[in-house]
Amino acid sequence: MTKELDTIVIGGGLHGLSAALYLARAGRKVAILERSWVGRHSSGGTAAGVRTLNRDPAEIPISLEAMDMWHRIETIVGDDCGFHAHGQFEVAEFEHHFPELEERYAMTRAMGFENEELIGRDELRRLVPALAPHCVGAIIARQDGAADPHRTLQAFRRATEAAGVTIYEGAGVIAIEQVGIDWRVRTEQGNFVAPTIVNAAGAWADKIAAMVGDNVEVGHKASMMIVTERIAPLLKPVVGVVGRPLSFKQTHQGTLLIGGGLKGKADLEAQRTFVDFTQLARGARAATDLFPAVDKVRIVRTWAGMESSPKDELPVLCLSPNASGVVHSFGYSGHGFQLVPVCGAIVADLIMQGSTSRQISSFKIDRLYKN
Amino acid sequence: MSAATTARRYGLDVLVVDEQSSPGGQIWRNIEHLSGTPRMAILGKAYEKGLDVVNAFRASGAVFEHGTQVWQIEAGARAFMTRNGAASSVEAGHLLLATGAQERPAPFPGWTLPGVMTIGAAQIVLKSSDQIPSEPVWIAGSGPLSLLYAAQLLKAGGQIAGFLDTTPAGRVVEALSKFTGAAMNAPADLFKGLGWLLSLKRHVRFIAHVTEIEAFGTDRLEQIRYVTAKGRTATVAARLLLVHEGVVPTIHPTLALGCKHVWNIDQDSFAPGLDAWGETSEAGVFVAGDNAGIGGATAACLRGELAGLGVARKAGRISAAEAQTAAKPIRARLKRALAARPFLDRLYRPRQKVFVPDDHTIACRCEEVSVASVRAEIASGRPGPNQIKAFTRAGMGPCQGRQCGYTIARILAAAEGRAVPDVGLQRVRPPLKPVTLGELAALIDADQTP
Numbered sequence: 001m002t003k004e005l006d007t008i009v010i011g012g013g014l015h016g017l018s019a020a021l022y023l024a025r026a027g028r029k030v031a032i033l034e035r036s037w038v039g040r041h042s043s044g045g046t047a048a049g050v051r052t053l054n055r056d057p058a059e060i061p062i063s064l065e066a067m068d069m070w071h072r073i074e075t076i077v078g079d080d081c082g083f084h085a086h087g088q089f090e091v092a093e094f095e096h097h098f099p100e101l102e103e104r105y106a107m108t109r110a111m112g113f114e115n116e117e118l119i120g121r122d123e124l125r126r127l128v129p130a131l132a133p134h135c136v137g138a139i140i141a142r143q144d145g146a147a148d149p150h151r152t153l154q155a156f157r158r159a160t161e162a163a164g165v166t167i168y169e170g171a172g173v174i175a176i177e178q179v180g181i182d183w184r185v186r187t188e189q190g191n192f193v194a195p196t197i198v199n200a201a202g203a204w205a206d207k208i209a210a211m212v213g214d215n216v217e218v219g220h221k222a223s224m225m226i227v228t229e230r231i232a233p234l235l236k237p238v239v240g241v242v243g244r245p246l247s248f249k250q251t252h253q254g255t256l257l258i259g260g261g262l263k264g265k266a267d268l269e270a271q272r273t274f275v276d277f278t279q280l281a282r283g284a285r286a287a288t289d290l291f292p293a294v295d296k297v298r299i300v301r302t303w304a305g306m307e308s309s310p311k312d313e314l315p316v317l318c319l320s321p322n323a324s325g326v327v328h329s330f331g332y333s334g335h336g337f338q339l340v341p342v343c344g345a346i347v348a349d350l351i352m353q354g355s356t357s358r359q360i361s362s363f364k365i366d367r368l369y370k371n
Numbered sequence: 372m373s374a375a376t377t378a379r380r381y382g383l384d385v386l387v388v389d390e391q392s393s394p395g396g397q398i399w400r401n402i403e404h405l406s407g408t409p410r411m412a413i414l415g416k417a418y419e420k421g422l423d424v425v426n427a428f429r430a431s432g433a434v435f436e437h438g439t440q441v442w443q444i445e446a447g448a449r450a451f452m453t454r455n456g457a458a459s460s461v462e463a464g465h466l467l468l469a470t471g472a473q474e475r476p477a478p479f480p481g482w483t484l485p486g487v488m489t490i491g492a493a494q495i496v497l498k499s500s501d502q503i504p505s506e507p508v509w510i511a512g513s514g515p516l517s518l519l520y521a522a523q524l525l526k527a528g529g530q531i532a533g534f535l536d537t538t539p540a541g542r543v544v545e546a547l548s549k550f551t552g553a554a555m556n557a558p559a560d561l562f563k564g565l566g567w568l569l570s571l572k573r574h575v576r577f578i579a580h581v582t583e584i585e586a587f588g589t590d591r592l593e594q595i596r597y598v599t600a601k602g603r604t605a606t607v608a609a610r611l612l613l614v615h616e617g618v619v620p621t622i623h624p625t626l627a628l629g630c631k632h633v634w635n636i637d638q639d640s641f642a643p644g645l646d647a648w649g650e651t652s653e654a655g656v657f658v659a660g661d662n663a664g665i666g667g668a669t670a671a672c673l674r675g676e677l678a679g680l681g682v683a684r685k686a687g688r689i690s691a692a693e694a695q696t697a698a699k700p701i702r703a704r705l706k707r708a709l710a711a712r713p714f715l716d717r718l719y720r721p722r723q724k725v726f727v728p729d730d731h732t733i734a735c736r737c738e739e740v741s742v743a744s745v746r747a748e749i750a751s752g753r754p755g756p757n758q759i760k761a762f763t764r765a766g767m768g769p770c771q772g773r774q775c776g777y778t779i780a781r782i783l784a785a786a787e788g789r790a791v792p793d794v795g796l797q798r799v800r801p802p803l804k805p806v807t808l809g810e811l812a813a814l815i816d817a818d819q820t821p
């Protein structure tokens with residue numbers, strides 16, 4: 001099967017969808033090749049936290065732009081994606097944790113960013129009454145929040161298809177070859193040809209990069225989540241804590257969603273993840289210490305989702321220095337959900353103009369080259 | 372119990388954990404406490420037989436921990452469990468899953484109303500707390516357990532308002548082709564079933580070949596409407612309706628472990644693929660009992676003995692040749708014990724509506740997802756059980772898809788003209804049983820916290 005295409009997007013996660021969406025809206029003929037089905041990996045298992053708080057300074061500019069987009073996400077994909085801006089909090093449990101937050105605050109202010117704010121015990125109490133009384137303060141981003149992952153996936157998929165993109169599910173990419181000025185992409189469903197390629201293959205993006213000659217050292221990460229039974233309304237913001245693996249929130253269905261850097265195991269070959277309950281226990285401990293009222297709440301499900309994660313935990317978002325017309329978009333290291341709308345726009349810039357006005361200089365692929 | 376008793380004979384250290392408060396499993400639930408009481412007589416001869424098995428198990432030296440829920444198993448093998456509100460984990464060289472069967476979920480309109488319950492649940496109440504419903508009950512269903520419970524209920528002084536037999540017309544004739552094999556090998560079992568049926572027809576209003584059931588009521592069950600194969604429709608008042616459409620293997624634990632499963636056409640269900648010793652595709656993980664495929668109590672015990680031998684063989688406690696010799700007579704008995712199965716499977720094969728219910732039926736009771744909304748999702752081009760789960764929430768509730776897994780697979784298969792084994796079930800995500808945040812948190816020792 002050969003198609004007259006401008007761009008082939010490899011990977012049907014949110015980043016692949018978003019890139020395809022912006023390209024198609026700019027008039028490009030685009031196909032998405034997805035090995036399993038849309039949302040099978042990270043994007044279907046995400047906690048969907050929409051967070052600018054505590055990001056690496058290199059990510060803050062694009063994260064702030066993404067945040068503006070989230071606040072008008074309905075105008076972009078035709079659905080509000082279940083996004084609510086109830087804020088993200090990083091709580092200090094003890095006095096000796098507070099200076100760390102103050103330093104962070106001073107640094108972001110010095111760089112000219114105003115999204116983060118320090119609050120003391122009383123304001124924290126007022127905003128999150130369910131929090132254990134020993135907590136002393138927090139750094140917060142009031143404009144942050146969380147979305148509904150499945151609604152987001154559905155909205156991006158629908159918008160992408162409505163923009164004219166064809167999505168091939170069950171079309172895993174096996175090989176990529178150069179033919180003249182074009183790339184021929186071999187899949188389980190036949191061959192596709194186009195002059196440009198977007199590599200948005202998540203945990204397997206290093207394999208795709210290698211197919212076009214970018215041999216990189218990228219780690220992987222299998223983030224784990226806990227979902228509980230539904231309970232009465234407990235809190236609105238997303239709460240994390242200094243020095244412990246925790247991200248704690250309540251969904252609008254009433255279930256608690258607990259994650260935050262808890263790592264499971266992944267078998268990349270088998271495309272399977274494994275939950276590690278010994279690790280998960282640390283998250284449960286943090287949750288019950290911070291919210292004593294949830295001690296008796298029953299866990300209904302747990303899972304792990306895998307994605308690539310470079311050592312510096314920054315994404316790879318750039319033109320390939322080796323392969324002309326290839327753009328990489330991966331390595332989101334467990335916090336790429338929030339960046340989805342802006343990264344789509346950036347990929348479209350790179351494919352169509354070969355450059356972008358956004359600050360992405362820290363996200364080059366050559367920093368990860370194997371010597 | 373049988374596997375543990377056998378394994379002990381070869382000197383293995385054995386730990387048996389069970390949710391129940393005493394050994395016996397589903398069939399011999401509570402037997403140690405009922406022994407010598409009048410309830411033994413009500414529950415019948417087959418129940419009484421369990422005492423020998425339990426006594427042998429108690430004498431074997433295997434450690435039995437009651438009231439223990441296993442909620443996660445890792446290959447290799449480590450089991451996480453909760454007992455008395457405290458979580459712990461245990462490591463072992465080999466793992467045997469003898470998790471039995473669960474009642475086949477049989478959704479129909481109104482099945483989630485209070486006042487509708489399964490016969491399995493009613494029988495647990497009878498065995499564990501000597502209670503029977505105080506008013507006349509309606510029974511609707513098919514399969515040996517419905518007949519057995521009806522017989523037990525009458526013996527215990529209960530009343531049956533009516534028995535709606537949902538076994539489809541013509542099944543007897545179909546099943547007869549398998550009858551000779553069955554009758555020659557296991558006459559006692561068959562005649563027992565026939566006896567229940569005849570006595571029931573004598574004492575109770577018996578409606579044959581019921582094709583459709585619907586339960587109505589505002590806050591709880593008030594009425595049942597049923598339709599027979601001949602097209603007769605009737606609506607009757609009812610306070611309690613007990614339903615049952617056979618049993619299927621409990622495969623959540625083996626699914627979660629990633630064991631390979633095979634589709635059993637005769638039993639319309641999946642079961643783990645096993646070697647001759649009951650070992651699954653995951654090394655060191657064994658299965659015995661009804662979760663290996665529905666076979667009944669006798670077969671379960673024999674499969675347990677084989678698995679016990681299999682573990683002893685793998686652990687090097689007996690040679691391969693010794694194991695074969697010891698297994699030979701057990702295999703012969705197992706063959707006999709399973710002889711009546713093809714006949715029973717044919718006879719009690721559920722009607723199509725049990726598998727693919729009407730639109731206005733709830734498919735997933737935890738999240739209250741209707742068959743119609745599952746079909747709508749399929750129509751919009753999301754053709755997999757895991758996608759259906761993500762987009763409708765069917766299977767995301769506390770039962771982890773135990774109730775709706777097959778229904779979703781069937782609806783998908785029917786909509787797309789595919790076979791159920793091609794469609795498959797939703798991925799199982801741990802924990803196997805709900806564990807609380809506090810219990811999980813307690814897994815960490817105090818010194819590990821910051």
Ligand SMILES: Cc1cc2nc3c(=O)[nH]c(=O)nc-3n(C[C@H](O)[C@H](O)[C@H](O)COP(=O)(O)OP(=O)(O)OC[C@H]3O[C@@H](n4cnc5c(N)ncnc54)[C@H](O)[C@@H]3O)c2cc1C
Nearest residue numbers: 011013015035042043046047049173202305335336337338
């Ligand atoms: C448990 C968890 C919680 C998270 N929480 C948050 C959060 O709160 N906030 C936040 O901002 N981020 C969060 N993230 C991160 C975020 O979800 C991810 O960064 C984002 O979804 C990544 O999207 P993606 O499209 O790059 O990758 P994916 O969604 O993994 O998509 C990659 C796709 O590529 C396909 N593919 C791979 N190889 C091939 C091939 N050879 N051919 C064809 N297709 C191929 C895969 O099948 C897959 O569908 C979380 C992640 C996880 C796992």
